[in-house]
Amino acid sequence: MPDNALTGPRSLAQLIALWCSACLRADVTELVSLYEDGALMVTSAGEVLEGRDRLGEALRDALACLPCAxxxxxxxxxxxxxxxxxxxAWLGEEEQRAPDISTGGLGLMIARRQPDGRWLIAMDVPQGTV
Structure with a gap:
């Protein structure tokens, strides 16, 4: 995996493509590298997670449950x-492995351009619930 600190996404389109590719490969390490150090994520239960470690745990759990993540x-x-x-927009209604996680609906992300020119995710509300 390339070091995203040096070669990370230089455009929003690249950020989105890297994020989706990492999801399809269930590469939590790469996914987490696309978030700012203090990024926030709101879970489907409304819990606010902060920091790459907590987000990594949540992303790992989500990827284990969603076949179409x-x-x-x-x-x-x-x-x-x-x-x-x-x-x-999350696509599809494939069979779920966890009944409390939806595979369809809207999600929101806020990304921020870093001083070095990379785009990283600052906030993520994957299922659009706040």
Whole structure:
């Protein structure tokens, strides 16, 4: 895996492509590298997780439950002043391994351009619940 600190996503399209690719490969290490150190994630239960370690645990659990974790499309991307809001649609209603996790619906991400030019995820609300 390339060191994302040196070669990370330089555009929002690249960030989205890397995120989806890492999901499809269930590569939690690469996924976590696409988030800021102090990134926040809101779980489907409404719990707010902070930091790469906590996000890594949640992502690992989600990837174990969702056979289509990487199947999503970005419906809308609003960018300005180095901040972007990504509105993502989760695709499909494949068989789930965990009944409390939906494989369809909307998710939200806020990404921020870093001083070195990379785009990283600052906040993630995968199932659109706050």
């Amino acid at each position: 990487g199947r999503r499309e970005t419906r809308r991307c609003l960018e300005g002043n180095g901040i972007a809001l990504l509105i993502n």
